Amino acid sequence: MSKAKQKGxxxxxxxxxxxxxxxxxxxxxxxxxxxxxxxHCKPFIVEVKFRKTWALFDWxxxxxxxxxxxxWVLFAIHGDRRTDKGRHVGRVAVLDADFxxxxxxxxxxxxxxxxxxxxDTVDPDYxxxxxxxxxxxxxx
Numbered sequence: 001m002s003k004a005k006q007k008g009x010x011x012x013x014x015x016x017x018x019x020x021x022x023x024x025x026x027x028x029x030x031x032x033x034x035x036x037x038x039x040h041c042k043p044f045i046v047e048v049k050f051r052k053t054w055a056l057f058d059w060x061x062x063x064x065x066x067x068x069x070x071x072w073v074l075f076a077i078h079g080d081r082r083t084d085k086g087r088h089v090g091r092v093a094v095l096d097a098d099f100x101x102x103x104x105x106x107x108x109x110x111x112x113x114x115x116x117x118x119x120d121t122v123d124p125d126y127x128x129x130x131x132x133x134x135x136x137x138x139x140x
Contacts, residue, residue: 007079011050012038015075015091019046037066045072052079056094064096071099 001009012029019027019041027041039046045067049059054076063072078089095103 007050008038008048011075011077012048014050014077015039015046015048037063037072043070045070046075047072048075048077050077050079060094072096 016027016029016039019039024041027039027046030037030040037045038048045063047059047063047066056074056076059074063074066072072095074094075091076094077091
């Protein structure tokens, strides 16, 4: 396996673990031979890029084409964590603006002050483990 492919696999596994810890227990990597997306995480299309330089405006049209009407998330990880910049940038998620606004609204509607979840307003199709984790970073 080439060094670049190995790095990509490392990034995909890191994001896969993040998703599984967030409650998406059925998330799994897709076959490498398929040109689609990196991680199957129903209902989302998930792509992972682990690079020193990012070409977001090149990556997004392809991701939108693959996603069709499904919501998509692009996780970008800085490819050199040995540098200050790489450590500070770390990993981020890029979303379609409309989808991001919906998520922001959902977050505000489901998280009470001090990081407690208002379970009465959570979509029943949202993974229960993910609901359990909502707001944990905001609690004191």
